[in-house]
C-alpha cells in the first residue's frame with residue numbers, strides 16, 4: 001500500500017519516490033509509487049495534477065482492491081525512480097476551499113441552524129448543500145461574517161488520529177462512515193470534523209470566504225462560495241463588469257440596477273409605440289395599394305411583389321386590405337425565404353387555397369396552405385421575377 005504523506009504534510013510539493021508497479025487505469029498508463037504526496041480524488045476534493053519526471057500526471061485515484069494510489073499519466077513512464085512535482089496553484093486552491101468549507105459549514109450551523117448534508121468541489125465551483133429549504137439572506141450573511149472572522153483570527157489548524165476514547169469526547173460536526181482510525185481536523189477549536197483532505201496550517205491562509213449564490217433545491221439549499229485566490233479573481237471579473245456598466249450607463253455603480261430598470265421600461269414603451277406606428281403605416285400603405293387596385297368583374301384586385309420586406313409586415317398589410325369588401329389580395333415576397341400570401345374579403349366567393357397551390361410550383365415550393373379566405377406558402381429562395389410570374393398566373397385564374 002502506498003505511504004500517503006499528504007496526511008501529515010500538505011505543503012511538500014516536490015519529492016522523490018520509487019515506482020513499485022506499472023499498470024493502467026481506464027486505458028491510460030498509471031504507476032504506483034512507494035510513497036506519495038499526490039492527493040487522490042476523494043471526499044469531494046478533486047485530485048492533484050503534476051509531473052513524474054517527464055510524464056504528466058493528469059489524474060490520481062485510489063485502487064479499490066488494495067487502496068494503492070494510482071498516478072494516471074498522459075504518456076507511459078519507464079523510469080524506476082522519479083522526481084515528483086505537484087501543481088502548486090491547484091493544490092493550494094483545493095486547500096483553501098477545503099479548509100474554507102469546514103469553517104463555513106460550522107458557521108452555517110451556528111448562525112443559520114443549517115447543517116451541511118453534502119459538499120461538491122470542482123476546479124471552478126464549490127458548493128455546500130444544507131438541510132434547510134428557506135434561509136433568509138441575513139442568516140447566510142451572518143454565517144459568512146462569522147466564517148471570515150475565524151479566517152482573520154488566523155487560528156492554527158490541527159490534524160490527528162485520536163484514540164477511540166478521545167474520539168468519544170470530541171465535539172465532532174460530522175462523523176464519516178469509516179472503519180478503523182479516523183482523521184480529525186480541528187480549525188482552531190471553531191470546527192472539529194473528520195476529514196481526509198488537504199488543509200491549510202492557519203485559517204488566515206484561506207483568505208476571503210464569499211458566498212456568491214444560493215438557491216433552494218427541494219428540502220435543501222445550495223450555497224456556492226469561493227475562497228482566497230478564486231474569490232479574488234471572482235471579485236476582479238465582477239468589478240470589471242460593473243465598471244463597464246457604470247461607464248456605458250454613466251451612473252454610479254450603486255445606481256446600475258435602477259438604470260437597467262429604466263432602460264427596460266423605456267424599451268417596453270418604445271416597443272408599444274413602434275407597434276402603433278407600424279400599424280398606422282400599414283393602414284396608409286393599404287390605402288395607397290387599394291388606390292392602385294385593378295378591377296376584375298365586381299372585385300378590386302391588389303397584386304404586388306415585394307423584395308426585402310418582413311413577411312409578418314406583408315401579411316398584416318394583406319389582412320388590412322382583405323378586411324375591405326370586394327377585395328382580393330395577391331402578395332409575394334422575394335428573397336431567401338420567399339412567401340406567397342393570398343387573401344380575400346368575406347363577401348368574395350372564391351377559395352384562395354387552390355390558387356396558392358397552383359402558384360407555389362412556379363417558385364419551386366410545395367409548402368403552403370390556409371383557409372378559403374387566407375393562405376400562405378413558400379419558404380424557398382425565389383427572385384422577384386419568379387414571384388411576379390407566380391402572381392400573374394394567379395391573376396389569370398381569377
Ligand SMILES: [Zn+2]
Pocket residue numbers: 098099102185195196197198199
Ligand atoms: Zn477537509
